[in-house]
Amino acid sequence: MLATIFAAAEGFVRPDIDWHALAPELVVLATFVVVLLVDVFTEEHSRWTASSFAGIGLLGAIVPLLTLAVRDGDPASLFGGGFVVDDFSLVLKALFLVAGYVTVLVSSNQIAEGDYHEGEYYLLLLASIFGMMTISSARDLITIFVAFEMLSIPTYMLAAWRKRAQTGIEAGMKYYLIGVFATGVMLYGMSLIYGGTGSTLLSEIGAHIGGDFGQEPVAVVGILFTLVGFLFKVSAVPFHNWAPDTYEGAPTPVTAFLSVASKSAGFVAILQLVFLGFFGRADVVRPFMFVLAVATMTVGNMIALRQTNIVRMFAYSSVAQAGFILVPLSVIGAGSADTADQILSSMVMYLLVYTVVNLGAFAVIISVSRRTGSGEIASWGGLFTYAPALAVSMAVFLFALGGIPPAVGWFAKFQLFTAVVKADTTLGYAAGVAMAVNSVISLGYYLGVMRTMFMDDVPDGDTTPVRVPPALVAAVGITVVATLVVGFLPGLVGDLADHATFALSLGE
């Protein structure tokens, strides 16, 4: 039937679809449909099955990722080069799936007990992860834009999930309004780029930006506007105003998801655009990113030092961490071609590490707040005396975030630092110094929480042990083990990140 219609259509060339390359996305999409049907056809009391299906689906999607990783031959390039499945996209898809799975683990009790709409919650979570996976493969402005909306719009609604509380609505509204504003600016930038290059494919845009068009002012405005939309997503200063209120008002599992997965997705888009599309004008990107990175690190750290609420502190800490990840972009294209590769792999490495560690920290925060019922750091006093395992786990994550060996963070930070200094430019050294100073400042608040947990007295003298549900135990366990193993054997993630460079040769 369809074949005859296709035959009748003149000039239509049926696209050659590599189903294997699309399989990870299709598995997540199938899970989305299954969760939707489960939600429709089950009774209220068995809605918890939605979380099980979501978790299994996310783990199941890792299987085609592995078969794709061992597949021989060139990276699959579908739909005229708009959708590419290379090692870079595979590594990041794995990151999003793992982050999604841990988010499901930390959500299951919180969402069930809070009487939130469970089925729809996991549905939107899966939809957002689907968008993140698509954006890792997107090599075309339209695909990037649509995938970006796919991952953003569900998170706007998840941020407002505590809709009975004023702060919940505020969280969603702020995130949404600033988000659509940034999207508008980004689309305008994309339209300028398209107007000048006549193509939406990043590879062709890269050729034009490296050529005559790149020298015109309109190209510069287009590049900066396009990047602004994604800089909002990673909460870079001055586009960070939404982060603290949204992080505090959203359900804590959603905050964990926003602070790692959604942020990583923004970075993925920035990396693709900068390395594949805008590399020809790296001289414009460098000072822009330098200013943003230094401002983001400094402002994030300074405000984090003053916070008394642990979730707000982590919100500002994640702003500062975004600054660290942006630092290497202030030297891109300044050195030889292999520095570009090194910059890319150091950023991917940091994203992988930061995702695991921050998710772990949020898993502990959720476990502890189940007992204390408050987000104040003071309520964490003496945690070690009654919940030693949680306190030690948190200590591991705080060490990792602060960059103290043997937790994994130091190696990732060291990689960023090497990439920046190796470029041998004034801007690079300045960025390196700013990064070192900010690492020390960040220890101030990370170690402050440590002191409260280990030194202070229990605020109300109540030392009954914390009862942590199995899903949260699993989430904390997975992330602690990953943090420690990779901390002692950093080569594991290092190799992964080294492979995660684009198939194209860069920086010619």
Place this chain on the structure above:
Amino acid sequence: MGFTILAEVARNADADVLVAQNVAFGIIAAIMIFSAIRVVTTSNVVHAAAFLVMVLAGAAAQFILLGAEFVAVTQVMVYIGAIVVLFLFGIMLTRAPMQGTEKFTRDNWKVGALTSVVMLAVLVFTLVDGFGEDKLPADLMPTDTRVLSDAIFSTYLVPFEVISVLLLSALIGAIVIARKD
């Protein structure tokens, strides 16, 4: 019908037609700018929606001048036909105050004005510098809708499918956020 006439006109394009196009562009653009300013200055919500219709219709008219018939029709159907009408129904059904009785804060107008002026200057400069010399091709032809649909179902298949998932999840999420329980 109108489109075929336009196509015929465009095929025989000579200097006069291009001048006529430019004049039409100028008139429509002036109406759009006036309406856009009224959208934000009028204190009556229904009037603002009506002026928004003018802006969107103007955009559709500009697309027709450029020979993009499908985009123009979509603009009318989606923005005017669906969104603004929905907006007006929303105002009527929720009995929102028609007249702006509440005071709007204008504390930040100085910063806002400065930002707008700077942005306007930057954009005017870069756009004139970048595209000021470009001319419409003399053989401007309306884009065939079939070409668009072929592109959607081959080159842009992934974004097309992703958008359908996006609409579904937006729908579900909006219902959860909006419903009473």
